[in-house]
Amino acid sequence: MDTLATDTRYSWTRLVLTLLVGTVINAGMWAIIVIMPAVEAEFGGSRAMASLPYTLTMIGFAIGNYAIGRAVDRFGITLTLTVAAIATAAGYALATLSSSLLMLSLVQLLVGFASAAGFGPLIADISHWFVRRRGIAVAIAASGNYLSGAIWPILLANVLQESGWRSVYLVMAIVTVVLVPPLALTLRRRVSEETQAAAETASVLNAKSSGLSPRALQYLLGLAGIGCCVAMSMPQVHIVALCVGLGFGPAVGAQMLALMLLGGVASRIVSGLLADRLGGVRTLLVGSFLQCLALFLYLPAGGMVSLYLVSMVFGLSQGGIVPSYALIVREYMPAKEAGARVGFVMMATILGMALGGWMSGWIYDVSGSYTLAFVNGIIWNGGNIAIMLWLLSRSRPRTPKGIPA
Template identity: 75%
Template sequence: MSAQSMDTDSGYAWCRLGITMLVAIVANAGMWAIVVIMPAVQAEFGVSRAEASLPYTLNMIGFALGNFAIGRALDRFGVTVSLILAALGILAGLGLAILSQSIAVLSFAQLIIGFASAVGFGPLIADISHWFVRRRGIAVALVASGNYLSGAIWPMVLAGVLENDGWRATYGLLALVTALTVTPLALLLRRQVSVQTRNLAQAVSVQNASSSGLSHRTLAYVLGFAGIACCVAMSMPQVHIVALCVDMGFGPAVGAEMLSLMLLGGVGSRILSGLLADRLGGVRTLLIGSTLQGIALFLYLPAGGLVSLYIVSLVFGLSQGGIVPSYALIVREYMPAREAGARVGFVLMATIMGMALGGWVSGQIYDWTGSYQWAFINGIVWNGFNIAIMVWLLLRSRPRSPGLTSSGPAPRPA
């Protein structure tokens, strides 16, 4: 019996996946809560909408940096220690936010919250990837969906508290839930895969990297640029769909519904892409998703009616949801298993930076042209860069299966 049959794709691995998803749903709450409380914060501090948006901006910067930094900590200290330290960081940030008397202090608090909340994304994805081989794609996709599920659940839960007790009480509730769930659940994740299993995964990833002819560092930079490119494209609808609907006379409520439709479609897309990745591998799955995303972006250009925008928004959500998790799968296929946390964290940090850059660039293009048409075209061009990189990587390498056993290697497509 191979080490992988004992450690990976086992009953314990599936149980661990369920616990990990619960942690992800709670740990990611801070990045969505700031969106819910933004109008209340603006009213209390008497600031402009741009100033009220500053905490969200710093939250996303912290979230991007935290994916890389906490991913490195994961490689060194393990997931349990990383989760406990991150939970303390979330609590410290929430406490500072509750005590804040200015938008500047709240923004700094949100930077801390975003940094610590990142433990619920890249680091958890990296950890669960060690426990699955045959079903790694769906396992990674489900953990990545925790972020979207958190965005679907927490705004509804927090809305009532916000209306009745204010935004500080809302953050107090988040602090209580975090303290009562993340640390206890982290203690259930202390078990680690065997050294034999880790060494086997290491050997396969080294062989795959050699087939590409690229060093680990070069490949990480290539994937980082690809992540920026695809997420600059992805950000246009996600960040500006509400504003687009307002410009077209449909109102912000309709735009919010379209955004929710995208997120729900994204959850479905991540699950379907995970199943597909278990058969095709990360590169081909990402290439399919990126191509579909480019088509969906193109469909926004002629869409001018309410029904057509709803349909295209759903198509866009179903197209793009599996792209980001596919980067984690590519990292695990091509890069050392012992560096999974840092490598996955770096690439996912790049994708988040791409979202931030794309949201800003699309706004600038709108200011220059008075329309979102060229912003969509800009997204299509950036998406083309991502497709080209994936085609190039696919043509130059033939990765081996991570399920190698003592009986010999079994080929597997990218």
């Protein structure tokens, strides 16, 4: 395997650069959560209506993962990232001109679509550069998404408080267009045909062991992804609004979100190390069980301290789930289609986040509290667990001779 360009010093350097890109451009997914209370106060409407910009952001993010993933397969990561960064910055700028909740929601569709370049497409790209340590590499690359959500809200908190949400968006527009294109230029190198062929051999063997076609497995993973992310969205999307409703204020909610996401980063790193030993399916199951347990813990929590603690537990529980889907795709599906296949499954998980974000707001409007929204998440989480247990019972990933495990 020494002749193949995987798990080399360059691979790790590329991983660091990938993480930096993801930390910047993924802010498009999280910014709307932080400004949601300010947007609700400015434009009015119900909690479900105030969640609409986030829902359209996530729909755009979902579609972008698949569409941009296909573009990466065809045009490479550098050109795709550059165009996406410019489009993301343009979306931020246009959002500042919004005069209604509907207008902001439509612009957020663009922000979500373009910023998706920093998630599934980047994960698929880095997965080509690792075999022995693919689990930890994918986990680190995916952590850019959580680091973005943990870092930027804190860095921009003063801007939000003193100048309003429009100034926050203008700052992010400048940061994105200044930093991402130069970093994208450092990722121009592509894997060799020999590396691609070796990965193809491994995925063919694993696909045969599952007894499912790539398309059938892709749809099954998409369904599982919707289930786990409807559950995941309740704390991540509504923790700020929950804290405002309890009288703790948006700053406390933002801190809980940051704590949750930093815990998610730690969870992703540990899950990546675990995945290199257990494989994607088993690692996903571990994360899904832990996430379900954490959702149960939210039910009795109502004080500030208890919510801080449970938010940390939730972050530490669920961070490795979404990267595990990308690992399963790379274990069982053709390497040359990694961008599109990973993008499709990421799209499904994000649609689950979008659906769950809206659904939780609607349940709050109907019931007057978030208790039933947490119960709803637990039920969806159970569906994800059932699907992955069924898949595990059917297949055992294998490695061909000559390819290190």
